[in-house]
Amino acid sequence: xxxxxxxxxxxxxxxxxxxxxxxxxxxxxxxxxxxxxxxxxxxxxxxxxxxxxxxxxxxxxxxxxxxxxxxxxxxxxxxxxxxxxxxxxxxxxxxxxxxxxxxxxxxxxxxxxxxxxxxxxxxxxxxxxxxxxxxxxxxxxxxxxxxxxxxxxxxxxxxxxxxxxxxxxxxxxxxxxxxxxxxxxxxxxxxxxxxxxxxxxxxxxxx
Numbered sequence: 001x002x003x004x005x006x007x008x009x010x011x012x013x014x015x016x017x018x019x020x021x022x023x024x025x026x027x028x029x030x031x032x033x034x035x036x037x038x039x040x041x042x043x044x045x046x047x048x049x050x051x052x053x054x055x056x057x058x059x060x061x062x063x064x065x066x067x068x069x070x071x072x073x074x075x076x077x078x079x080x081x082x083x084x085x086x087x088x089x090x091x092x093x094x095x096x097x098x099x100x101x102x103x104x105x106x107x108x109x110x111x112x113x114x115x116x117x118x119x120x121x122x123x124x125x126x127x128x129x130x131x132x133x134x135x136x137x138x139x140x141x142x143x144x145x146x147x148x149x150x151x152x153x154x155x156x157x158x159x160x161x162x163x164x165x166x167x168x169x170x171x172x173x174x175x176x177x178x179x180x181x182x183x184x185x186x187x188x189x190x191x192x193x194x195x196x197x198x199x200x201x202x203x204x205x206x207x
Contacts, residue, residue: 008111015109021079028085029147030154040075040083043143047071050139057179058135070125070136073118077102086144086169087159099126128172138176141169142184149187153196162198163188 025040038046051067058067075083080102084091107119124130128137145166148154156166166188174181191197 011109011111012114018106018109019076019079022076025075025078025083027083028155029144030151032147032150034151034154038147040078044072044075046143047136047139050143051136054139054180057177059131059177062131062135066121066132067136069121070133071139073122074125074136074140076106077122080105085159087161087165128175134172134176136176138173138180141173142180145170145184145187149191149196153191156197160198162200163192164200166197
């Protein structure tokens with residue numbers, strides 16, 4: 001049966017079959033009902049829905065179609081590289097190289113034109129410099145905060161994450177959407193107030 005496919009279609013279907021593995025890559029983030037950890041495919045779908053629903057808060061000239069492509073593509077590399085917990089410093093140290101190698105293999109499964117297009121969109125998302133990538137990245141940083149807030153601390157408590165760490169992590173949201181950045185700051189402060197997130201402990205150095 002495979003012999004009836006042309007080479008292009010065969011490559012595309014090979015890629016489609018391969019990315020099914022994304023459904024098995026678990027993230028640290030809990031589902032909001034706390035029943036289990038979410039997987040990368042669920043995360044990507046959630047970001048795509050967020051892009052559609054929250055698009056009115058994007059900066060001017062953001063292209064929704066390109067944002068949707070980015071959020072659906074951005075974690076495909078984790079099929080090979082695995083999910084790197086954003087507060088794991090040792091994992092972050094090797095993340096770029098692991099994900100680059102994964103991108104080489106995964107996007108390399110596609111026909112030449114699509115290989116270049118989708119790899120370029122992935123790289124644009126990683127760079128977070130364009131308006132489209134800025135909004136896509138803002139959604140990617142927002143979604144885990146929503147999950148941690150609605151699971152009463154979820155991963156934050158498990159990993160002993162502080163407000164300083166979360167604020168550093170969500171800082172790029174301001175570039176992609178000032179409105180969402182304002183909202184997330186209020187949510188973070190409320191999370192501290194409710195005991196979901198550790199406040200910074202300030203200690204004075206003796207003179």
